[in-house]
Amino acid sequence: MSDPISTRYGGAGPEGLLPLTPVMELMLRHRSVRRYQDRPLPEGLLEALVACGQSAATSSNMQAVSLVAVTDPARRQRFAKASSGQAFVAEAPVILCFVLDQSRAERVGAATGAxxxxLPLVDNFIAAATDAAILAQNILLAAQSAGLGGCYIGNLRNDPEFVARELALPPRAMVLFGMALGYEAPPETGIRPRLPQSVVLHREHYSTEGEAEALAAYDTVFAAHELAQGRPKDTWTARHKARYANVEYLDGRINLRAILKRMGFPLE
Ligand SMILES: Cc1cc2nc3c(=O)[nH]c(=O)nc-3n(C[C@H](O)[C@H](O)[C@H](O)COP(=O)(O)O)c2cc1C
Structure with missing residues (x-):
């Protein structure tokens, strides 16, 4: 197998690194999987994955995250439709929904009379969202170590109130993102190259020196990868327009602030 660090950077990674541990190798081989076999997870695996997720650090141990595991085919279909029609959402045997959950804190407050x-401060929203992301990535890594593939589903935020109704969430609970999990169906998807370390890793202070040249080099690597994967030969910098200058791409998420307020997150 080729050097996993070099592969991560499309053949242009840093050299002379220390030997990699098996965990590092697993991390470096990460790929988002969007094609799944019609094969359920083995009994007991989900619970093991959740234990790995819950083993992650959590802000002040508040653990303001809940999970809803969705396997019902009809609900997965509805979620696929709600998340910009992404077919893999219906195909994966399980969709884990990562809930930023301040409703439990509210119940604890009511029970203890505090x-x-x-709780509604924006800092606590950020803390809970951070916790959810860390917990989720622990789950994904554990799943990958068990031979599964997965893909996050940010598009579940297109219509958070619909998703909340589907999952019977109480107020002060919202799905931040989902995660499809299952066994990958061929053809195997490739490893998507990342930005050069020269633009990501700064030493002592932030610097944009050499950034434009490094991004141009990354555009070439990225476009070649996309073409090899059978996708349009897009550059990474060109994608910024589609992502940050395109209201259609947001598919409803432009209204998120008002929606969050209605769902019990005033973000004060
Ligand atoms: C929070 C989050 C939400 C994401 N949402 C989606 C999504 O809705 N649909 C999708 O196909 N990929 C989604 N992705 C996957 C990214 O597109 C993917 O990680 C990125 O393009 C890099 O590719 P790789 O994971 O294969 O390395 C999401 C990733 C993250 C971290």
Whole structure:
């Protein structure tokens, strides 16, 4: 197998690194999987994955995250439709929904008679969202170590109130993103190259020196990868227009602030 670090950077990674541990090798081989076999997860695996997820660090141990595992085919179909029609959402045997959950804190506050006035502060929303992301990535890595593939589903935020209704979420709970999990169906998807370390890793202070040249080089590597995967020969910098200058791409998420307020997150 080719050097996993070099592959991660499309053949242009840093050289002379220390030997990699098996965990590092697994991380470096990460790929988002969007084709799944019609094969359920083995009994007991989901619970093991969740234990790995919950083993992640959590802000002040508040653990403001809940999970809803969706396997019902009809619900997966509805979620596929709600997340910009992405077919893999219906195909994966399980969709894990990562819930930013402040409803539990609210119940604890009510039970203990405490006025949890700081709960709605934006800082606590950021803390819970951070926790959810760390927990989720622990789950994905554990799943990958068990031979599964997965893909995050940010598009579940297109219509958070629909998703909340589907999952019977209480107020102050919202799905930040989903994760499809299952066994990959061929053809195997490739490893998507990342930005050169020269533009990501700064030493002592932030610097944009050499950034334009490094991004141009990355555009070439990225476009070649996309073409090899049978996708349009897009450059990474060109994609910024599609991502940040395109209201259609947002597919409803432009209204998120008002929606969050209705769902019990005033973000004060
Ligand atoms: C929070 C989050 C949400 C994502 N949402 C989607 C999604 O809705 N649909 C999708 O196909 N990929 C989604 N992805 C996967 C990214 O597109 C993917 O990680 C990125 O293009 C890099 O490719 P790789 O994971 O194969 O290395 C998401 C990733 C993250 C971290």
């Amino acid at each position: 006025d949890l006035w700081a």
